[in-house]
Structures are given as C-alpha cells and as structure tokens.
Amino acid sequence: MSTVFEPTLSAAWARLDAVDAEVYARTRNHLGAGATGLGPYLTHGLLSSADVLASVASRQPLQVQDKLVFELGWRAYYRHVWAHRGAGIGVSLHAGPLPDEAYRRALPEDLRQGRTGVPVVDQAVRALYETGYLHNHARLWLASHVVHQCKVHWRVGADWLYGHLLDGDLASNFMSWQWVAGTGSHKPYVFNAENVARFAPEAWHSPGTLLDTDYETLDRRARDPAWRAPQAPPGVAPGLSEPPLCSHPPEALGFTAPQPDLVAGREVWLVHPWQLGTLPADLPADAVVVGVAVADFHRQHPWSERRWHFVGQRLAELAALRWFGSAAELAHALGGARRVRCVADPHLVPWLPEEAAGVEWAPAPSVFLTVARRCDSFSAWWKQAVPARGSVQDTLLQSG
Numbered sequence: 001m002s003t004v005f006e007p008t009l010s011a012a013w014a015r016l017d018a019v020d021a022e023v024y025a026r027t028r029n030h031l032g033a034g035a036t037g038l039g040p041y042l043t044h045g046l047l048s049s050a051d052v053l054a055s056v057a058s059r060q061p062l063q064v065q066d067k068l069v070f071e072l073g074w075r076a077y078y079r080h081v082w083a084h085r086g087a088g089i090g091v092s093l094h095a096g097p098l099p100d101e102a103y104r105r106a107l108p109e110d111l112r113q114g115r116t117g118v119p120v121v122d123q124a125v126r127a128l129y130e131t132g133y134l135h136n137h138a139r140l141w142l143a144s145h146v147v148h149q150c151k152v153h154w155r156v157g158a159d160w161l162y163g164h165l166l167d168g169d170l171a172s173n174f175m176s177w178q179w180v181a182g183t184g185s186h187k188p189y190v191f192n193a194e195n196v197a198r199f200a201p202e203a204w205h206s207p208g209t210l211l212d213t214d215y216e217t218l219d220r221r222a223r224d225p226a227w228r229a230p231q232a233p234p235g236v237a238p239g240l241s242e243p244p245l246c247s248h249p250p251e252a253l254g255f256t257a258p259q260p261d262l263v264a265g266r267e268v269w270l271v272h273p274w275q276l277g278t279l280p281a282d283l284p285a286d287a288v289v290v291g292v293a294v295a296d297f298h299r300q301h302p303w304s305e306r307r308w309h310f311v312g313q314r315l316a317e318l319a320a321l322r323w324f325g326s327a328a329e330l331a332h333a334l335g336g337a338r339r340v341r342c343v344a345d346p347h348l349v350p351w352l353p354e355e356a357a358g359v360e361w362a363p364a365p366s367v368f369l370t371v372a373r374r375c376d377s378f379s380a381w382w383k384q385a386v387p388a389r390g391s392v393q394d395t396l397l398q399s400g
C-alpha cells in the first residue's frame, strides 16, 4: 500500500478501487499488506463509509459481518460515544491499571526523536513523521509502548499522534488510546517482540529489547508505577527531527481573515476540513462557497504542515474564499449572510453553534443507524446500529 496521499478525489477513488474485502479480512493485521489506506480520505470527507461499502459491494459479495464493515463500524461507534460524552472522551473514562497521576505529562525525548533503540518504536515514529500514516497495528504498538513502558499519560500520546496523522480523528484517536491504556477497556493492551515479528517487516523486529519477554511480565510492568523503560542517553544515536505542529495554516494555502462584506446578504455554503467531498448538486448559482478553519480548534489541536497542505489543497479546489479565524470572528462574518448551510461534523459543530453563526447543519451521510441511547460497548451498539444480517446492499445501503 502506498503511503503517499494526494488530496484529490481521483486519488481517493483509485485507492478505493483497489480494496478487496476478502484480502483485507485475511491480511489486515499485517503491516505492508491488507490495510486500505483510506483513513485520510474518510476522515476528511473525500469519501464516506457509504462510498466505500457501495464500491466494494459492486465488485464482490460483501456481508455485514465482513471485517471491513466491522472496522467502519468501529469508526462510527467511536463517533457515537463522542456524540454522547462530548469532551468527556478526552479524559479517562474509568480507572486504568494505575491512577492518572502515575503517568508522566511529556513524551521522553528519545521516543520523540525515534532513537529509543527499540526498532518497532523507532520505525513507527519514523513512518509517522515521514508519511503522516501508521498502520493500525503500529498505532497499537506505539501507544502501548508510550503508556505502559514509558508511563506517559495516554492523552499526551494521543495529542502528539493526532497532530502528526493525516487521518487524526478525535473520536477514533482518543478512544483507541483509552482502549490501549485500559481506561476505556478492561485491561492494558501490551505486546511483545514475538508479536511484532509476526506482523511487521524485519526492520521493525525487536529481539533482545525490553519487549522480548512474555505477556505476564509486560502486564506486570503496566501495573507497576515504578517501572519505566530506560531512556537512551542524548547523542548516542542520531535522532529524527520532529515536524513542527502548527496551530494555523501555512501562508501559501491562501487563507484570509473572515471578510463579512463578501457574504453579506448572500447564500453561503461552508466547506471545512472534515467535508472535502463534492459540493451539493443543488447549490444555487449565486451561492458563495467559503472554506473555513476555526482557530480556536487548532490552538487545541495543531496539525503538521503535511496535514495542512492535504486539507488546504483540496479546500482550494472547492472554495475560492478560505477563511481562518476565531469562532467569534467567523460567527460575526457569517451573521450577515442570508443563509448559511454546511454538512455537520463533530470537529466543527461546537465551534459554530447555530444560534451564534446561523449555520443550518445537514447531517453527514452514515450507513449505520443512529443509536439514541449511549452504548458503552461496541457489541451493544452494533446490535442496534446494524439493521440485520445479510448482504451490505440489502441492509446497510438500503437503510443508511
């Protein structure tokens, strides 16, 4: 799978055309094999889950219990939890193996620079910085190492990973870290060198390191507040330079401050970083399309330049006007428009509430049924979100 992600619809669809659900189910856990690489396109709305399922189902039989459907279900489930818990997903859902205070609030420098001497960790950090993409298994290993071996709080790791990923999604990211940490699951997720050797290429193998041990030892370490992976001393191995995380878009992307005059009395269609698909077919000819990014959000959740470029390039294709401003500035500018419409996304909605900005939110497309009551387990949610067993065409794509 290529780890170069072009921010175009044609690149998104080319990747989707290559997905084989049967191969995916067999090889998904292996690095360099079955993963689809659709993450950046799904996160930024160039593709929807419905696009993925409809495309795959048009080429091969696809059942609701197939692995690919299930994984898209996890994405939707985490968003369900976010919808119910709001900012609560950013703090530990329940106690983990150790109290929150037992964990450090900064990543060790050797890890940040990919020079721990543990190949699986250093390779993961390198891949993250060089591509903005990590395979799910690599994310699990890296997160587990950060939390249980380095004793760094999961939220610190989550914020760092989120910033560097092209597909950083607050729900999937925070909830996955909590699952690894044991604050959103019943036990800490640990892994050993043997597991890496099974699923990763040779350069990642880590024999003779602190991971070359049995699961009982790893679990004991995760529960021991005194255990910390020894840090590599500075200067021993050359380190990677971490790409900077930016709370505002690079100048070259052409964002300006919000300009109320340009939308006063007009109908506006907002596009934003999480909805970079096509514009609605029924958009009135005189509607103004405005791309927006909210400064308040990015102060809390900065992005790598790579991600800004991924988003900014596609946004420029969709909208001649692109605004970067505080939620208050955006609300003020949009307040003078005749009508403002937009597709909803939980990364954006809290910053531009309807009463302040007058935005009419259209629901984002979903193939899973909306589950009104909060489910604290994926299986409870799945039972309600998936209407029936059978082929995807007869169930999810009918009812979505």
Ligand SMILES: Cc1cc2nc3c(=O)[nH]c(=O)nc-3n(C[C@H](O)[C@H](O)[C@H](O)COP(=O)(O)OP(=O)(O)OC[C@H]3O[C@@H](n4cnc5c(N)ncnc54)[C@H](O)[C@@H]3O)c2cc1C
Pocket: 028, 034, 035, 036, 037, 038, 039, 040, 042, 043, 071, 072, 074, 075, 076, 078, 134, 135, 136, 137, 139, 140, 143, 161, 162, 165, 167, 168, 169, 170, 172, 173, 174, 176, 177, 180
């Ligand atoms: C610590 C950690 C952090 C993560 N952070 C994010 C994140 O910020 N954004 C994000 O989208 N996913 C995140 N994931 C979930 C998962 O790793 C990625 O969705 C997946 O690796 C993206 O690559 P892909 O498209 O090649 O995946 P594929 O395996 O090809 O899966 C196809 C799609 O299914 C969905 N999916 C697959 N696995 C999961 C999963 N475990 N949880 C939720 N959705 C899934 C994604 O939308 C993905 O694009 C994280 C997982 C871990 C362990």
